[in-house]
Amino acid sequence: MEELKRAVAKEALKFIEDDMVVGLGTGSTTAYFIEYLGKLIMEEELEDVYGVPTSYQARLLALEYGVPVVNLDEVDAIDIAVDGADEVDPYLNLIKGRGAALTMEKIIEYRAGTFLVLVDESKLVERLGQKMPVPIEVIPAAWRAIAEELEVFNATAELRMASKKDGPVVTENGNFILDARFHRIDDPLDLEIELNNIPGVVENGIFADIADIVLVGTREGVKRMER
Ligand SMILES: O=C(CO)[C@H](O)[C@H](O)COP(=O)(O)O
Structure with missing residues (x-):
């Protein structure tokens, strides 16, 4: 499972370009993304990228791995937000909030130009609420x-x-x-x-109609769901 999380986190880096403001999600999958993003910034493969954390966890990881952090009220726009989810239905509706950071996550992800979701295949459900409250x-x-x-x-x-x-x-x-x-x-x-x-x-943890792209880590590789 950790390998699948790492694979989607790596794939997510392809969406990040110089000069972007990036919403940094919460949870174990996004933690890998923040780590990899920090590495690219430190190696100067990405320039002028700033992260807006959705939680203390995201903030601490960003500081640890060298992603410069800004607050939501300091930016004019968020280009892309990257976060995990607890359930994803076929229409890209989500349940989030296992990490109790759902309110800030929703504020930042609603504001983002693109909301990119990273999950492994165990998170896919036919109907929300099937596995998670x-x-x-x-x-x-x-x-x-x-x-x-x-x-x-x-x-x-x-x-x-x-x-x-x-x-x-x-x-x-x-x-x-x-x-x-x-x-x-x-x-x-x-x-x-x-x-x-x-x-x-x-706020509640149903994120309906807000995700743009979901990257799904599967044993056959990373798959992409899009609206
Ligand atoms: O919504 C969240 C935190 O509030 C997380 O994004 C969600 O719980 C997924 O976490 P993980 O990537 O560890 O499975």
Whole structure:
């Protein structure tokens, strides 16, 4: 699996050119991409490339591997954003947010001229929600009210607990994450909008209609899905 992740991360470098501002995603696949991008910058094969990190993880990796970092409010535009995903359906709708960075990821990826997604073949599903719950970032005081509200959607929600900290995961925005399992997601775009309408929801991990290209690492090589 690590080999497949490395292969898509390498392939993604072909999309990066001099003078680009690049959104840097979060997760293990994007970590390889940031490492390889840093190498090209250090070897001066790419010039004047800047990264806009979607998380502390992306920021730290960029600093470690030599990708110059800028903040979202310092750039006029983002040429391309590169990030992983937890599920991809045949229409290029995604579930993201296992790393709890979904809000900043969506802000940056929505703004990018091209959103390039890197996955291995285990992430491909026929229908979103088949394997993974939908992460929802919520204002802490509202977590229980929102979990109850989700019953209207026929979903069961669990407060995500931390593993190296007592209590819940706290996002980089100071919020909690609910992982919601839906009985069936027929219309990802509609559900994405509906979830964001619940008071107290900051953002949710359905990324419908936003990915432009998905690179899929398979045992037969890297395949490309495009709209
Ligand atoms: O959405 C994410 C983080 O919030 C990640 O991009 C997603 O979880 C995929 O991660 P990985 O490449 O480690 O499988």
